[in-house]
Amino acid sequence: MTMRGLSALPLDDDLLDRVMTFCPTFGTLRAMVLVSKGFHRVFQTHPKSIMRAVAYNIVGPALPQALRLIRYPHPPPEDPIDMATTCPEDHEPSVFTDDEKKLLQDNAKVVQKLENIYSLTTKDRTSRTSLLTSEESWRFCRASYRIMLYCKLFPGNIYSFDELEDLDDVQIAKIRRQRTAVLNEYPTDELLEIFSVVKFIGGIFVEVNGGIDSSDDLDVLLSAGPAGAVSCWEDRDASGLDEDLLNLLDGDENNLFAGYFSLPFQNIWGTRNIKPPKEDEPASKYVLDQVNGANDTCSHCATPGGLALLTQANWDRQQILSTQLLKAKLKSNQTLTFPFAQAAGNLSDPEILGCFIAGFFAMSRRAPGFEDWEVGQSYCQPCLTKYLEEHAWIWWLQERVKTGWVPPEDCWYGYNCNTQTHKLAHAQQKNHLCVPTRGSV
Structure with a gap:
C-alpha cells in the first residue's frame, strides 16, 4: 500500500481540480499552485x-464577450464583414497569458463599477452595490463588453486633428460601414441591450459634464466607452479622459464621429425592417425586468420621485455649493462663508459630500419641524436641500465651538441680520449663528 508523503494533501486529484476552479482571481490560483505540489501537479x-x-x-457569464475584447487582433481587418466576424465570441478553453489575465481583471472591474452605477440610477436607488438579478446583470455585462470592443475598434483618439481634416467622404463612409457591420452581427434583442447601455453611458456624460453643448460632443465622449463613463462618474468631470479625445471637443464639427452609435443603429433598424426604440420610453426595459421603487414618493412632501429621490446611497449625485447652504443672510457674511467652506471640505468629492450630509442627520440638535426626519428615508431634492439649509448653520456653530471658539453676544436679528452683510465690524463683534429674537424668524 502506497502512503502519501507528509506534505501531500489527503485529497483526490479531482477534488484538487475542483477546489482550484473556485479561485476568485488568477492571483489566488497562482498562490495555490505554488504552495502545494499536489495542486501544481493537477494544474499542469x-x-x-x-x-x-x-x-x-472573475467575469461571469459574459466571459465570451470579455475574451473577444482582449483577444481581438490589432490592427483589425479593414473589410467590414471580416471586422465583424473576426475572433468570434465562442472561444474554446485555453491558457491565458499574463497580459490577458491582467486585461481580463481590469476590464471586469470597469464593468462591475459601471453596473453598480447603472443599478443605483436605473434599478434601485437605495444601494451602491448592484441589485440587478443574474439575468439582468448578464444582459448588462454582455452589452458593456461589446461596447468596449466597439470603442476599441473605433477609438476617439485614433486620428490627429490634421488626419481628421484629411479624411474624405469615401474614407468616412467606409468607417461607417465597418461600424454598422460590427453591430449588425448581434441578434436584435441583444442589439437592443447594447442600445440601452449606450443610452445609459450617454446619460452619465450629460449629467456629469453639466449638459453637452452638441450631439457631436456627445458622440465624441461616447467613443471613450464604459471606462470613460466610469472615470467621468468618479471624477465628476471629463478631465480624466484621453487628452487627444478632449481636444476634439474644442475642435470644429467633424463627420467621423457624427452618429457614432446612432447611425449604425439607424441603418440596422432599417435593414431589419423593425421599429426603432421610442425616445419617450425608458431604454432600460431592454435590460431590466423590474425597477425597484419606480413609484416611490418623497418621505416628507409625498411628491412622486421614483429613482430620482435622494437617499444615503445616492446623495453624492447632488451638486452643492457649500456656502449656499448657509441660512438667510449668513450667505453674505464674509467672516463666515470662507471658513465654513473650508470646514465643509470639497463637496464635489462624492465621499466627502456623503459624509457631510450624513453628519447633518446625526446631529443631536434639530431645527424645529425636522425632528422626525430620518437618514434612511427618501427625499426629493427641494426637501433635502431645505433640510441641509436649516441645519448647516447649526452644524457650523457646533463645529466652531468644538475648536474652542467662544461665541460673542448674539445679534438680535441672528441669521436674518442685514448689517452683517455690509459692516465687517458688526459681523465680527456679534454672533449671527443664532435664531433671531427680533424681526422675522
Whole structure:
C-alpha cells in the first residue's frame, strides 16, 4: 500500500481540480499552485479548464464577450464583414497569458463599477452595490463588453486633428460601414441591450459634464466607452479622459464621429425592417425586468420621485455649493462663508459630500419641524436641500465651538441680520449663528 508523503494533501486529484476552479482571481490560483505540489501537479494536467473556470469567476457569464475584447487582433481587418466576424465570441478553453489575465481583471472591474452605477440610477436607488438579478446583470455585462470592443475598434483618439481634416467622404463612409457591420452581427434583442447601455453611458456624460453643448460632443465622449463613463462618474468631470479625445471637443464639427452609435443603429433598424426604440420610453426595459421603487414618493412632501429621490446611497449625485447652504443672510457674511467652506471640505468629492450630509442627520440638535426626519428615508431634492439649509448653520456653530471658539453676544436679528452683510465690524463683534429674537424668524 502506497502512503502519501507528509506534505501531500489527503485529497483526490479531482477534488484538487475542483477546489482550484473556485479561485476568485488568477492571483489566488497562482498562490495555490505554488504552495502545494499536489495542486501544481493537477494544474499542469488541466491548465485550460481550470483557468477558464477562474476567468468565469472573475467575469461571469459574459466571459465570451470579455475574451473577444482582449483577444481581438490589432490592427483589425479593414473589410467590414471580416471586422465583424473576426475572433468570434465562442472561444474554446485555453491558457491565458499574463497580459490577458491582467486585461481580463481590469476590464471586469470597469464593468462591475459601471453596473453598480447603472443599478443605483436605473434599478434601485437605495444601494451602491448592484441589485440587478443574474439575468439582468448578464444582459448588462454582455452589452458593456461589446461596447468596449466597439470603442476599441473605433477609438476617439485614433486620428490627429490634421488626419481628421484629411479624411474624405469615401474614407468616412467606409468607417461607417465597418461600424454598422460590427453591430449588425448581434441578434436584435441583444442589439437592443447594447442600445440601452449606450443610452445609459450617454446619460452619465450629460449629467456629469453639466449638459453637452452638441450631439457631436456627445458622440465624441461616447467613443471613450464604459471606462470613460466610469472615470467621468468618479471624477465628476471629463478631465480624466484621453487628452487627444478632449481636444476634439474644442475642435470644429467633424463627420467621423457624427452618429457614432446612432447611425449604425439607424441603418440596422432599417435593414431589419423593425421599429426603432421610442425616445419617450425608458431604454432600460431592454435590460431590466423590474425597477425597484419606480413609484416611490418623497418621505416628507409625498411628491412622486421614483429613482430620482435622494437617499444615503445616492446623495453624492447632488451638486452643492457649500456656502449656499448657509441660512438667510449668513450667505453674505464674509467672516463666515470662507471658513465654513473650508470646514465643509470639497463637496464635489462624492465621499466627502456623503459624509457631510450624513453628519447633518446625526446631529443631536434639530431645527424645529425636522425632528422626525430620518437618514434612511427618501427625499426629493427641494426637501433635502431645505433640510441641509436649516441645519448647516447649526452644524457650523457646533463645529466652531468644538475648536474652542467662544461665541460673542448674539445679534438680535441672528441669521436674518442685514448689517452683517455690509459692516465687517458688526459681523465680527456679534454672533449671527443664532435664531433671531427680533424681526422675522
